[in-house]
Amino acid sequence: MTALTLTGVGHAFFGRTVLSRVSLSIRRGEVVALVGPSGCGKSTLAHIAAGLISAREGRVANHYRRHAMVFQDPRLLPWRGAAGNIAYPLELSGMSRRERDLRVRQSARMVQLEGQDLDKFPVELSGGMRQRVAIARAMAIEPDFVFFDEPFTALDVALKRRMQDLVIAAARHNRFAALFITHDLMEAIRVAHRILVMHHKGQGLVGERIVDGEPGNRDDASIFASMQAFLRSDIAFAHVHDVDERRRT
Amino acid sequence: MVGFVGDRLGRLGRFAWSGWSGLAAVALLAAVWQAGHEAYGDFILPSPMATALAAIGLLAAPENWTLLLVTMRRALSGFFLAGILGALLGVIAGYAPAVMRLSRPLLTVALGVPPIAWIVLTMIWFGASDATVAATILVSATPVVFVAGAEGVMTRDRGLDAMAEVFGAGPIRRFLSVGLRQVCAHLLPALALALGTSFKVAVMAELLANAGGVGGALARTRAMLDITGALAWVMLSVVALVVGEYGLVRPVRAELERWREAAQPWGVKR
Known part of the structure; x- marks a missing residue:
């Protein structure tokens, strides 16, 4: 059963083609990482798949119930406390107040947010805590598909690992499928079942690799070894660490 | 609920405590005023104490309350009109770039015409009535709110x-839950400004159009060279504005x- 299928998707900003001929499909309960150098159009692809941008060409077909998204910046409503932010999508779905409170607490517990932090405004929380709130917000509506758009790029290494573990645990617990956009190959190998590599100019996908084992069961040595192997001897990954910051993602 | 009320009470208490600095500023003003009074004498600048007593004396007469209320009513109705119209058009212009482009030159023209010119025009159109004052306020306060x-x-x-949008909010829901709060952050300071403008323009329009209210009373004191009375009326209209601002906008x-x-x-809560 597929959850999301993209067929020949392409897009252009002001006449400049940023994406063309991208096709992929994601099965239910499968976490797929999409890697590629920055500026190759990964984020644009995620926004198209999530319905935020309409594609200039190609087709997007989704078979999931509801989706959620975790952005690179937490995108919390500054005038609401952490609990209010987590409850926001629940309000949109018209849930009763009591049920909302229950879901907020469950979801907060999942990302290890403590009671007193729930009353704080985003300005009073640290960067890592804000991203936790953003993850809790995405998890609160119990989505069966989640888009992660380079969610942990701005965090330091230790925090990044903790957040990745949160995502891995949540994916196991809630059995959602996910498209995880990242330019960090190590992160992709840690969280995903399958890795797709994007062409460095957005012209389709150049490779697909299945990562051995289940996310969460892989030890650091094997993750590091697969990364080395990918980077050294796999032609698909030749451009993954190219940097061209002048082009927008 | 207890936390909600406690939080509001705490902030109210902090606000009341900050009243001391306001009081200090008023005392400073009174001191400078008193110095001016002692230098120039009673006719040019009556003492603050005499003015305050005169103001209290004015308040003792019920017909003066009516004058004050007439001005307040005119100022507030003009303010509400300007606030609603300006906010509505401003939000529309913000979302529709074409409207913005069209309205920008119009705005420059509207801001360029001095309020006094509008008073002359509205006097000809509406005569000495509430409509003159309200229309003048509308033209002079709307652009600020609109911008x-x-x-x-x-x-x-x-x-x-x-x-x-990702979490399923439609355009109206998006505006109400996300856009409106951000608009308000810009709108409220402009509304405070518009409220001040409304009071000033109301008094000015009343004075020139001889339409009663505080402006009318000021015109009378000027005719009778009653400096203390004039200052007392000014004091009262400032107090009315302060009441409006702290009761409404703040x-x-x-x-x-x-x-x-x-x-x-x-430690740096202001």
């Missing part, structure tokens, strides 16, 4: 809009900006 509304929409965080603003206060480190 703030449009600015609020244009500078909104589009990332939050995208977030709301509470709304404090409620909406609670999170901004939370962002300030301990």
Whole structure:
């Protein structure tokens, strides 16, 4: 059963083609990482798949119930406390107040947010805590598909690992499928079942690799070894660490 | 609920405590005023004490209350009209670039015409009535609110809009839950300004159009060279404005900006 299928998707900003001929499909309960150098159009692809941008060409077909998204910046409503932010999508779905409170607490517990932090405004929380709130917000509506758009790029290494573990645990617990956009190959190998590599100019996908084992069961040595192997001897990954910051993602 | 009330009471207490600095500023003004009075004498500048007593004396007469209320009613109705119209058009212009482009030159023209010219025009159109005052306020206060509304929409965080859209909010829901709060942050200072403008323009229009109210009373004191009376009326209209601002605009603003206060480190709450 597929959850999301993209067929020949392409897009252009002001006449400049940023994406063309991208096709992929994601099965239910499968976490797929999409890697590629920055500026190759990964984020644009995620926004198209999530319905935020309409594609200039190609087709997007989704078979999931509801989706959620975790952005690179937490995108919390500054005038609401952490609990209010987590409850926001629940309000949109018209849930009763009591049920909302229950879901907020469950979801907060999942990302290890403590009671007193729930009353704080985003300005009073640290960067890592804000991203936790953003993850809790995405998890609160119990989505069966989640888009992660380079969610942990701005965090330091230790925090990044903790957040990745949160995502891995949540994916196991809630059995959602996910498209995880990242330019960090190590992160992709840690969280995903399958890795797709994007062409460095957005012209389709150049490779697909299945990562051995289940996310969460892989030890650091094997993750590091697969990364080395990918980077050294796999032609698909030749451009993954190219940097061209002048082009927008 | 207890936390909600406690928080509001705490902020009210902090606000009341900050009244001491306001009192100090008033005392400073009174001191300078007194010095001026002692230098120039009673005819040019009556002492603050005499003025305050005269103001209290004015308040003792019920017909003066009617004058004050007439001016307040005119100013507030003009303010509400200007606020609603300006905010509505501003938000529309913020979302529709074509409207913005069309309205910008019109705005420059409207801002370029001095309020006094509008008073002359509205006097010819409406005579010495409430409509003259309200229309003058409308033209002079609307542009400020309009610009703030449009600015609020244009500078909104589009990332939050995208977030709301991902979680299934339609355009109206997005505006109500995400856009409106950001617009308000720009709108409320402009509304405070517009309220001040409304009072000033109301008094000015009344004075020139001889339409009664505080302006009419001022015209009378001028005719009778009653400097103390004139200053007393000025004092009363300032008090009316302060009541309007602290009773109307400030509470709304404090409620909406609670999170901004939370962002300030301990000890520098203003």
